Amino acid sequence: MNLExxxxxxxxxxxxxxxxxxxxxxxxxxxSLLIDSETALTVARFLRDAAHLRFDYCSNVTGIDxxxxxxxxxxxxxxxxxxVEQEVEEIQKTQSAGHxxxxxHLYSMEKKHGPVxxxxxxxxxxxxxxxxSLTPIWRSAEFQEREIxxxxxxxxxxxxxxxxxxxxxxxxxHPMRRDYVEPDDYEYEPTPHDAVLQKAxxxxxxxxxx
Amino acid sequence: xxxxxxxxxxxxxIFTTTxxxxxxxxxxxxxxxxxFGLACCAIEMIATTMxxxxxxxxxxxxxxxxxxxxxxxIVAGTITKKMAPQxxxxxxxxxxxxxxxxxxxxxxxxxxxxxGYNVLKGIDRYIPVDVHIxxxxxxxxxxxxxxxxxxxxxxxxxxxGVGRPRHLDPDAPxxxxxxxxxxxxxxxxxxxxxxxxxxxxxxxxGKNESGND
Numbered sequence: 551m552n553l554e555x556x557x558x559x560x561x562x563x564x565x566x567x568x569x570x571x572x573x574x575x576x577x578x579x580x581x582s583l584l585i586d587s588e589t590a591l592t593v594a595r596f597l598r599d600a601a602h603l604r605f606d607y608c609s610n611v612t613g614i615d616x617x618x619x620x621x622x623x624x625x626x627x628x629x630x631x632x633x634v635e636q637e638v639e640e641i642q643k644t645q646s647a648g649h650x651x652x653x654x655h656l657y658s659m660e661k662k663h664g665p666v667x668x669x670x671x672x673x674x675x676x677x678x679x680x681x682x683s684l685t686p687i688w689r690s691a692e693f694q695e696r697e698i699x700x701x702x703x704x705x706x707x708x709x710x711x712x713x714x715x716x717x718x719x720x721x722x723x724h725p726m727r728r729d730y731v732e733p734d735d736y737e738y739e740p741t742p743h744d745a746v747l748q749k750a751x752x753x754x755x756x757x758x759x760x
Numbered sequence: 761x762x763x764x765x766x767x768x769x770x771x772x773x774i775f776t777t778t779x780x781x782x783x784x785x786x787x788x789x790x791x792x793x794x795x796f797g798l799a800c801c802a803i804e805m806i807a808t809t810m811x812x813x814x815x816x817x818x819x820x821x822x823x824x825x826x827x828x829x830x831x832x833x834i835v836a837g838t839i840t841k842k843m844a845p846q847x848x849x850x851x852x853x854x855x856x857x858x859x860x861x862x863x864x865x866x867x868x869x870x871x872x873x874x875x876g877y878n879v880l881k882g883i884d885r886y887i888p889v890d891v892h893i894x895x896x897x898x899x900x901x902x903x904x905x906x907x908x909x910x911x912x913x914x915x916x917x918x919x920x921g922v923g924r925p926r927h928l929d930p931d932a933p934x935x936x937x938x939x940x941x942x943x944x945x946x947x948x949x950x951x952x953x954x955x956x957x958x959x960x961x962x963x964x965x966g967k968n969e970s971g972n973d
Contacts, residue, residue, distance in 0.1 A: 717878065718842050722943040725877045732877040733945035737957050746875060 551663045553581050556603070563600070564592045572669060582653070582667035587681050590670055591708075594687040597656060597666065605656040605666060608688035611695055613702035617675070617728045618648035647674035650704050652681055654691070672704060675727075683709035701726035780919045787831075787857060788819070788914040791907070794830035794850065795823035799837025801864040801897040808900040818907055827853040832910070834903070835889075838866035838873060839880040841946050845938050848886045852935040856927030859914075861906050862889040865896045872896070885950040887936050888926075 557569050567589040572582045585593050597605045625642045628635055650672045657664030672679045683706035685692045695706045696715040703724035706712055714721060723730055736753040739746055766776050797805055809815045809823065824830040827850045839847055851860070862883055865871030873879035883889065890913060891906045898906075917925055926932040936954060939946040950956075 716842070718941040720941050720943060730877070733949065735881060735945065735949045737881055 551666070553583060553666070556597075556666060557583060559600070559603075560593055560596060563596050564589055567593055569593075580665070580667060582669050584669045584671065587670055587672075590682045590684065591687065594668070594684050597668075598687055602661070604658045604660045605664065607657045607659050607664075608654055608684070608690050609657055609665070610653075610655040611684075611691045611698065612653050613698040613704060613726065614651040614653060615675070615702055615727045616648050616651060618646045620644075621646055647676075649673065650675055650679060650702055652695075652698055652704055654684060654688075656688075675703075679703060680705045680707050682707055683712075685709050700724070703727065783919060784915050784917060788911040790819050790821075791832045791859065791910070792822055792824050792830050793820055793832040793834050794827055794854065795825045796850065797834075797836045798839060798843060798847075799864075799866065801836035801867070804897045804900055805834055805836045805863065805903060808903045813900040813904060815904065815907065818904070818911065820907065827851075828855060830854055831857060832859045832861065834861045834863055835867040835883045836863045836897075838871065839883050841878050841880055842941075844880045844883075844886065844946060845940070847883060848936060848938045851887045852938065856934055857925055859910055860887055860889045860891075861903075861910060862892045863903060863906070864898055865894060868892045868894065880946070882955075885955045886939060887951075888954055 553571060557571060560567060560569060568586040570584040572584050574580050574582065597603055620643055622641050622643045624639050626637050627640050629638045630636075631638070652670045654668040654670075655664075656666045656668065670681050672681060681704055683691070683695055685695055685706070686708060692710065693715060695709055696712060698704050699706060699709075699712055700714040700716050701724055713719065717725070725732070734753055734756070736749055739750060742750045761776060761778070769776055797803075807813060809820070820832070827833075831854070833851055833854065835847065851858070860883070862868045866873065866879065867883050868889075870876075870879050870881035874881055880886075884892075891910050893902050893906045895902055917923065919925070919928060926934070933953070937948065937951050939948060941947075
């Protein structure tokens with residue numbers, strides 16, 4: 551099953567969808583299909599119901615956090631130096647918003663093919679973190695989407711029961727995000743190293759050696 | 761009482777004992793564990809009670825499904841922060857005298873999950889533990905050894921004075937703080953009456969013995 555053909559078939563059958571193939575250059579070559587959140591439900595329904603595709607089994611749903619990157623650009627700016635207007639090159643640094651991503655692995659039990667990997671991206675990591683839930687299409691996505699909601703903070707619209715699943719209600723953070731700061735319940739380690747040593751040193755400097 | 765005289769009297773058919781011996785004998789030989797497990801250590805705990813290892817030989821006949829009827833809590837497995845309040849509440853509901861065996865790496869320190877965000881770094885942060893068993897998971901023999909260790913501890917306890925059992929000391933607490941779910945962590949993160957972080961000089965951490973990097 552070639553991802554290119556699947557892509558063109560979806561484009562032919564779902565009007566207005568924006569698809570993009572995310573290449574994977576590793577030996578496994580598992581390329582994935584980036585779908586837009588507006589037509590995601592229609593695309594998913596097509597993949598499940600089309601007679602020759604029949605992706606009836608969603609084996610795995612997971613999340614990825616892509617934090618914002620610092621992008622430095624060289625920009626030419628006109629400046630007045632020593633009374634003469636000159637063009638000066640300056641490096642401008644901008645912070646990109648980053649995004650959160652949900653990844654779905656689909657197989658077909660009936661046709662015995664797969665996987666097809668779908669990706670959906672949120673617009674940023676702060677407020678616009680809504681994605682459509684694919685639980686109405688694949689029931690097996692329910693708990694895994696709850697887990698993504700819990701650990702990454704993606705809000706799945708249309709999910710039947712979107713609650714935290716691993717952490718308790720009232721917990722405020724999303725522990726799998728890259729910028730998560732865990733509570734400082736440090737205790738003595740006999741052989742601290744690397745990240746643990748950093749944590750130990752930070753704890754000791756904050757508490758004055760205790 | 762003189763041990764020789766006691767043996768001599770025994771030969772003559774006279775049985776002598778002290779109230780303390782009788783009391784401790786009763787306590788140590790009828791430790792009924794609470795029927796609960798948290799993770800894979802519980803499988804070893806179950807194996808310990810089955811025919812091959814047969815914990816019943818030591819008086820732990822029955823695993824009680826109710827904390828009201830149990831004397832011994834075997835904390836067998838990983839205590840997630842979400843589960844910790846329930847464990848402490850179960851301990852509070854047990855009647856005195858009550859004992860705790862902390863079984864396996866997770867229950868004594870957090871084990872392989874110690875650097876994580878959602879696992880409690882040892883149940884001794886909230887409740888007093890009598891015996892710790894290391895291992896991941898400990899073998900049934902290790903649990904039996906911990907059990908015998910606990911029986912020895914009970915046997916050596918004086919019923920009066922300093923070091924008497926907690927239930928004979930009116931000032932000693934029987935219930936402990938049940939942690940609450942906070943927005944970022946359990947509150948409090950530990951019970952300071954039960955556990956304090958060990959004071960260790962780690963200024964040499966990451967350096968060799970001469971103190972250099």
